[in-house]
Amino acid sequence: MRNKSIFVACDTSNLKKIKTIISDTKTSKLKIIPKFGLQFFYSKHGRKFLEKIKSDFWLDLKINDIPQTAISAIDSLKDLKKCKYLTVHANGGLEMLKAVKKKSKKINENLKILGVTVLTSLNNKSLIQIGHTKKIKQLVLKQADLIKKSGCDGIVCSAQEASIIRRKYKNLIIITPGIRLPGDSADDQIRIMTPKDAFKNKVSGIVIGRSLTNGNIKNNTKRLLDHLKK
Numbered sequence: 001m002r003n004k005s006i007f008v009a010c011d012t013s014n015l016k017k018i019k020t021i022i023s024d025t026k027t028s029k030l031k032i033i034p035k036f037g038l039q040f041f042y043s044k045h046g047r048k049f050l051e052k053i054k055s056d057f058w059l060d061l062k063i064n065d066i067p068q069t070a071i072s073a074i075d076s077l078k079d080l081k082k083c084k085y086l087t088v089h090a091n092g093g094l095e096m097l098k099a100v101k102k103k104s105k106k107i108n109e110n111l112k113i114l115g116v117t118v119l120t121s122l123n124n125k126s127l128i129q130i131g132h133t134k135k136i137k138q139l140v141l142k143q144a145d146l147i148k149k150s151g152c153d154g155i156v157c158s159a160q161e162a163s164i165i166r167r168k169y170k171n172l173i174i175i176t177p178g179i180r181l182p183g184d185s186a187d188d189q190i191r192i193m194t195p196k197d198a199f200k201n202k203v204s205g206i207v208i209g210r211s212l213t214n215g216n217i218k219n220n221t222k223r224l225l226d227h228l229k230k
Contacts, residue, residue, distance in 0.1 A: 004228070005205030006195075007035040007058055007175070008212050013043035022055075024217035029225055033084070035060050035207055056084040062116050064089035067099040074100055078107040087156060089116045090143035097150035112173065115147030117157045120178030120191045136191070137161055141168070148172060158191035159198035159206070166202045177207040181223055184211045196227055 008025050010018050018040060025032045035058040040046040050057065059080065063070050070092060077083060088100045097115060104111045117140045118127070124135055132139060140161040147155050154173025155165060162174050178192045186192050187210060198206050212220045 004030065004199060005175070006030050006032045006224075007205060007207045008032050009060075009177070009207055009209030010034050010036050011039055011209055011213070013039050013046065015043075015045045015049060018049070021213055021217060025212060025221050027221055027225065030221075030228075032221075033058060035085075037061075050080050050083070053082050056082055058085035058087075059083050060085075060087045062087050062089045063100065064092045065096070067092075067096045070096050071099050071103040074103045074107065081108070083108065083111060085112045085114055087114045087116050088152070090146055094146055094150055097147060097152055101151045101153075112153040114154045114156050114173065114175060115143070115150070115152045117143040117147075117155060117161070120158045120189050123190050137164060141165065144169065144172075154204065159193035159201050159203060160191045162198070162201040162203045173204045174202075175205040175207065176201075176203045177209075179206045179208045179211070181208075181211040181220070181227055194227070195224060196230065199228075 008021060010021050012018060022034050033056055036050065037060045041059065041061065063073055070088065086104065088097060101113050104113050118136055127136060127139065134142065140157050141164060144155050144165045148169055154175060156175050156177065157165060158178050159176040162176055165172065165174055176198050178189045179195055179198055180186060180192050182194055195206050195208065208224065212224065
């Protein structure tokens with residue numbers, strides 16, 4: 001199972017909790033990589049911790065700005081040597097995506113740039129409220145085309161759209177958040193799926209947050225292992 005990419009969402013500003021999540025999700029049977037979002041990155045100790053971390057991690061910033069500001073943001077991250085994945089939002093447009101990918105090669109040749117599509121907390125009604133006229137699957141596929149054209153390494157989408165993207169792009173990295181273990185609450189997510197079903201949709205990796213980090217993390221990690229074995 002170590003060929004399955006698993007990312008644990010470290011969504012807290014509590015440094016002690018972060019260290020516990022990282023240590024308690026370690027297992028010889030799966031490679032679980034921590035994913036840090038805005039909450040931890042913006043926290044008092046977050047930035048300093050990421051400077052010194054010795055393992056690969058994903059920095060989920062969803063950068064979305066004009067090209068020059070976006071590449072300046074990328075440049076400011078060059079000291080984070082173990083950052084292996086970084087997210088930018090497809091809403092920033094083709095030129096921003098291309099600029100970020102080009103800049104990333106200069107600061108860290110191992111850094112993978114992932115384009116974020118429609119957030120898993122949104123549904124078709126949400127898109128109408130924003131002003132979109134396309135349905136979610138249509139919009140995500142359009143964004144996937146943009147991300148692929150830009151030269152970015154992969155895409156972040158819900159597992160529900162992963163199969164249609166995989167049919168079109170055989171080699172694109174596809175990582176899916178909104179993952180819940182069977183029976184767990186969806187919380188603020190809408191387009192969710194279990195880990196096993198997500199991998200059936202031929203995703204490259206999955207992001208699990210509260211299903212692992214709420215309660216006993218070691219027990220939750222065992223639940224994940226048992227679920228994937230079935």
